[in-house]
Amino acid sequence: MKANVIGLTSSCVSCRNCPASRACIATELSGQDPAIRDRIVKRRRFMQKGEMLYRPGEPLRALYTVQTGCIRTSMTTCDGEVQVLGFHVPGELLGIDALGEQRHPSEAAAIETTAVCEYPYHELERLMGEAPAIQRQLLRLLSREIAREEELMCLLGQRNAESRLAACLLNLSERYSRGGKRGDGFTLAMSRQDLGNHLGLAMETVSRLISRFQDEGMLSVAGRHVQLLDAPRLHALME
């Protein structure tokens, strides 16, 4: 019964009853039109922790949104270094960096049990021809993604470790709460390693900072569950 609530046992492709629908980008992409939305959401796919959604170099077959769980996107540089580009939580879109070359430049992997919705690309293309509004929406999403990355660049370029982690925690908290969950507590599905890599920090630094934030009463951590106790103070850390 609990399982039904999070949608894992149901394979129906309707967006009705989807736990992420409130925050889901599909709603926006379809211009609030449920008929169009149901045309682009074709399939649901269930992934185990560690499973790959796409790999670098693969042709673009579909865009995706996360329904439940969490997807990590990353790139591998020519010399084998990995950069974690981001974490995608319910409602968020995946794969748009492939629209340019029709081929994925990055990779996407589930970091916990995850369900994603597929939007087959050929169908999207067809829709774009019929309804220019869709193209407008896509442009908007890409542009927003650029703005998001610009923000992250500010984080990596200007901030110290403390400030980066605070920003990241607040950001995740906000994005989770958008999906309907209470904003003050969420599950940190990603490892310290991934989190550190994403923020340009060593795993140990992340761990130390989390401990310190906890000592100072700004958050409480139980395993991977995080509660932000003093969001204003975390905001202040970002300066």
Next chain:
Amino acid sequence: MKANVIGLTSSCVSCRNCPASRACIATELSGQDPAIRDRIVKRRRFMQKGEMLYRPGEPLRALYTVQTGCIRTSMTTCDGEVQVLGFHVPGELLGIDALGEQRHPSEAAAIETTAVCEYPYHELERLMGEAPAIQRQLLRLLSREIAREEELMCLLGQRNAESRLAACLLNLSERYSRGGKRGDGFTLAMSRQDLGNHLGLAMETVSRLISRFQDEGMLSVAGRHVQLLDAPRLHALME
């Protein structure tokens, strides 16, 4: 006579004879169709060092490409910190991060005497309605911009100072050479300050590194003119 070559005295809006045309994104955007290209390139604007092309918050009126000179884009965070997002050299596109909200999130300033070509947005929108190919091209450009930023994030997140600067110099060299100039020498129009900020480094660090690269015979610097003497070794520094 020299001035004619760099196009500063001529205000004609044709792309013929434009020194940047070979590398210009307008060619691509118009799908190689000169007629379409001439419809989107409407005006040329000449800017002094320090002059602003657009400011954060301004409504999106046009996209731009650089014809000659160099434009710096940057963002100011809520608390007043500046992040230099990039430098745009001849042929490169500006303003696409505004497509999402129809409003510029970043700012753009000339860092030397610069000429830009304007693509009025309402005209672009009209064209998108008529020729879906244009929309496709725009999507491609946005997507490529995302990939570009992802690379920069790798740089900021994974690399040390040495590696960042080497990568940046090689990158600039390549982009300048695409515009037709010889690849081994180019003018570093931006200040050490801007370069450092862009790479997440202190100005002093940039200066020290440039001196060291020079001592080690990898490049020669005369004021702001840079010659890459040993590109392979610079590549190796990136690891």
Next chain:
DNA sequence: CGTAGATTTGAATGTGGTCAATCCGAGTGG
């Protein structure tokens, strides 16, 4: 219950930042 993998914690090290003094070059005015 036991192992492998994550996480935490500690201590030592080093890279890059900060602060400050100096240098250089372009532009200005005598």
Next chain:
DNA sequence: CCACTCGGATTGACCACATTCAAATCTACG
């Protein structure tokens, strides 16, 4: 033509923050 000025660039000394290496704990899961 030379002194002066102002901003940018360079160089040096010192220090802090974050990394690295290592060991100890904790957690998940077979």
